[in-house]
Amino acid sequence: MCGIAGFTGNNESKIGKILSNLAHRGPDTKGIFCDDFVSLGQTRLSIIDLSNSANQPMFYSAQNGACSKKINPKLIEKANIGIVFNGEIYNFKEIKTKLSEIGYTFTTNSDTELVLAAYNEFGKDAVNYFNGMWAFCIYDKKKSELFLSRDRFGQKPLYYYADNETFVFGSEMKVFFDYGIEKQINTDSLNYYLMFGITPKNQSILNKIKKIEPGENLIYDLNKKQIKNKHNYYKINFDNKNIDIKTAKENVYNLLEKSVKRRLLADVPIGAFLSGGIDSSAIVYFMRKYVKDLKTFSISFDYQEFNEADKAKIISDKFNTEHYQINFSANDVRELIDIMPYYFDEPLGDSSLIPTYLVSKVAAEHVKVVLSGTGSDEIFAGYQRYYEYKILSQINKLPSQIKNIIAKSYSIISNDNDRVSKLKILLQSPQNQLYLKLFSNAFRVENEYKIDIEKLNYLTKYFIYKDKLHNVLNFEQNIYLPDDLLVKEDRATMANSIEGRMPFLDYELVNYVNSLNSSLKLKGKTGKYLLKQTLKGILPDEILFREKKGFGVPLKYYYKKELKKYTEDIIFGFSAFDYYNKTIVEKLWKSHQEGISDYSHVFWNLIMFNKWYETHIK
Numbered sequence: 108m109c110g111i112a113g114f115t116g117n118n119e120s121k122i123g124k125i126l127s128n129l130a131h132r133g134p135d136t137k138g139i140f141c142d143d144f145v146s147l148g149q150t151r152l153s154i155i156d157l158s159n160s161a162n163q164p165m166f167y168s169a170q171n172g173a174c175s176k177k178i179n180p181k182l183i184e185k186a187n188i189g190i191v192f193n194g195e196i197y198n199f200k201e202i203k204t205k206l207s208e209i210g211y212t213f214t215t216n217s218d219t220e221l222v223l224a225a226y227n228e229f230g231k232d233a234v235n236y237f238n239g240m241w242a243f244c245i246y247d248k249k250k251s252e253l254f255l256s257r258d259r260f261g262q263k264p265l266y267y268y269a270d271n272e273t274f275v276f277g278s279e280m281k282v283f284f285d286y287g288i289e290k291q292i293n294t295d296s297l298n299y300y301l302m303f304g305i306t307p308k309n310q311s312i313l314n315k316i317k318k319i320e321p322g323e324n325l326i327y328d329l330n331k332k333q334i335k336n337k338h339n340y341y342k343i344n345f346d347n348k349n350i351d352i353k354t355a356k357e358n359v360y361n362l363l364e365k366s367v368k369r370r371l372l373a374d375v376p377i378g379a380f381l382s383g384g385i386d387s388s389a390i391v392y393f394m395r396k397y398v399k400d401l402k403t404f405s406i407s408f409d410y411q412e413f414n415e416a417d418k419a420k421i422i423s424d425k426f427n428t429e430h431y432q433i434n435f436s437a438n439d440v441r442e443l444i445d446i447m448p449y450y451f452d453e454p455l456g457d458s459s460l461i462p463t464y465l466v467s468k469v470a471a472e473h474v475k476v477v478l479s480g481t482g483s484d485e486i487f488a489g490y491q492r493y494y495e496y497k498i499l500s501q502i503n504k505l506p507s508q509i510k511n512i513i514a515k516s517y518s519i520i521s522n523d524n525d526r527v528s529k530l531k532i533l534l535q536s537p538q539n540q541l542y543l544k545l546f547s548n549a550f551r552v553e554n555e556y557k558i559d560i561e562k563l564n565y566l567t568k569y570f571i572y573k574d575k576l577h578n579v580l581n582f583e584q585n586i587y588l589p590d591d592l593l594v595k596e597d598r599a600t601m602a603n604s605i606e607g608r609m610p611f612l613d614y615e616l617v618n619y620v621n622s623l624n625s626s627l628k629l630k631g632k633t634g635k636y637l638l639k640q641t642l643k644g645i646l647p648d649e650i651l652f653r654e655k656k657g658f659g660v661p662l663k664y665y666y667k668k669e670l671k672k673y674t675e676d677i678i679f680g681f682s683a684f685d686y687y688n689k690t691i692v693e694k695l696w697k698s699h700q701e702g703i704s705d706y707s708h709v710f711w712n713l714i715m716f717n718k719w720y721e722t723h724i725k
Contacts (some may be wrong), residue, residue: 109133109163110601111191112277113147113244113253114286115329121286122146128281131450132193132601138175140164140189144329145246145253149191154373154476154606156217164191164246167223172214187249188227192219193278194241194263195608197369202236226254231324234340238369238614242319244276252335253327259341260482260612261308261321261589264597268316269334274327279598280452280723283316290724291315297686297716298558302547304456304712305590312453312719321589341614343584345577346622355627356641358619363641366613367393367478375475378402380466381430383418385635386480386489388646390610394478395426403428404470404477406462409436410661421647433469437669440660444677444714448722450602456548456712457591458660463599471603481596482611485583486620487635488576488628496542497575497629503538510534525704539567542579546587548708576625584617662707667700674714681717683725 110129112122119141126137126148133150136159140147149163162175166186174183183189196202199218202225207213211224218239225233226245231254234241240262245254255276257265267276268288275286284290291314296306306312309320319325322341327334350358367390371377379394381387381403395401403423407414416432423430443461451460470477484490502513514534518527529544536544540560549558569585570578593609600607610616620628623637630636639651666674678696679689692713695706 109152109191109193110150110278111148111193111242111244112275112282113145113191114275115145115273115332117141117143118146122148125277125282125285126150128285129278131604132278134604136162138163138191140166140183144251147189147191147244147246149193152475152601152604152606154195154375156215157374158215160215161217161219163219164189165217165219165223166190167220167227169211169224169227172212173217173220173223174214187247188223189246189248190219190223190243192222192241192243194239194243194258195372195606196221196237196239196241197372198236198238231256231326231340234324240608240612242278251329253329255319255325255327256340257319257321257323259322259614260584260593260617262593262597262609262612264594265319266311266316267319267325269327270315272332274332274334280311280313280316283313284452284723288313288315292684292724295562299563300454300456300716301687301712302543302549302558302560302563303586303591304548304708305587305594306453308586308590321585343581343617344621345572345574345581347574347577347624348622349624350627352627352637352640355623355637359616359637359641362613362616362619363389363610364393364396366610366616368397369613370478370608370610371397373476376402376473377476377478378404378470378474379428380470380477380479381405381419381422381428382480383415383420383422383650384480385638385642385646385651386483386611388422388480388650389483389638389642390478390480391422391426391428392642392645393610395428401426401428402470402473403430404466404473405430405432406466406469407432407434408462408661409434410664413659413661418650418653421650425647431469431473433465435465437665439465440662440665441670441673444673444718448715448719450598451594451715451719452723453594454712454716454719455591455594455598456708456715457595458662458707458711460595460599461660463595464602467600467603467605467607471605474605476606476608477600478608478610479596480611481592481607481609482588482617483635483638485580485588485592486611486617487638488580488625489635491634492545493576493579493629493634494632496545496579499533499545500538500541500575503534503536503541523704524698525706539564539570542570542582543567546582548712574625576629577621580621580628584621662711663699663705666707666710667702671700674710677714677717678710681713681720683717684720686716687713 110132112125129150133152135153136151147164166183166189168186196218199221203221240258242263242265293314326336405419407416514531569582596607627637698704699706
């Protein structure tokens, strides 16, 4: 796991400066290569093959195997290809064996060398053989090209900038800040952020900096100084195969166990996040089969409803793990609000970045790799909003008079103005915008933000299936998963210099579950039906069938008490960039203070953007 960066041209001092701001992603070693065409750099978090021979940038020739600049600079002249690589290829030993059988030579035990050898043999199609997570740039001297690739689901980040003369890439946007790219807010991305708390999958919050998408390759021509090709090598697909529940359970069990076992490959200590929910508990169950002294980590906050220590302890006791549990308070959250924008180079409106960062901080004191349950909800259909969408999409087809009666009836039985006002807006929305508004953090009150939702209608391209659940899962796997959850996990773990691995995102498991009939995933109101049935008798019922809880922070209380003045000043004292109506936000703030509605997500979006702006732009 590492930080990578590079640009066209020879400038060793500049690439060195850039790498200094990626040191948290790779504190173990730093490597630089420069020639007349490119400057490449990597900061390394050593996980597999801890020797110096596995350092990067790494170069490779089929005759001589791998070499790094520090190990054998003379061999670099003979090597045709070099790499800076962030990630892990979990099946690299299997591919390595096949390549060895046809004459390839290897001089390290690293997966980095395997990536180079596979590229030498298969070209850009090499990525189709990889099972893992990655973001890399291969420098192909012979072709005078840079080949950049990002893993199927976007577990590892990869940004780039291109103009008529220059190409720059890197793991984080700090690369571009240090390089000197102009910082100009992308207003379309800002509107997207206000809706969803994230930025678009191929754009960033700044105009000139873009993202390589999940499952995408990019080729840059060093002679012509232009992007030669961009293409997706992987696409998320759904089917409705009628497989019986018994067979489906057996296959899911075997695929998940295989995925966990793959992700135990490491030459350093390994542990697991444990919240006490189904997903992390399942990971711990499978890990316990193969890890002798398993360490697990969880946190809690200073409000009982955000304390899941008892649930985590049930799993820890059942599977005999060495468990670490630490309680955090509003003061810890305040400190993080100040420092997180440095690590999250784009604003992220997901407050669970706080517990993710804190549990990573706890884990980093004991291990260097952690497994988590991230991705399960988006694969197995775990969120309540999936059921809500099915119901709303049916109601939305009714005549307007009946919809008005339903909205009025709901307002009588509910004392939550937030949900009532949003329901009214949803029932007035076109069908093609329904899930976008339901999923969004906005659209709770009229004119809450100045958002032109028509510009976001292109997102309806993910709603191509007859099956409503598969449409929303398609949206979630393409949008919410890579641009929220995986951003959060990558930045939070890397800020603490540990590697996060996600067994639920093994592409063989995802492909299989996506091929199944949706009735196996959402049965009535029961989400994750297939996964729960698979784990029945393995996990305690009080874990399997408990009400779903998010990885939350007691912000709704902090805004009223411990952090009221602090967050109020951030929201209403910000004047550096005019993008929201403070009069409307004042009404929401007042409503929140009076306990009428919970607008925590709205305030968090604003706080994160304002602090990000002050950290990186002002």
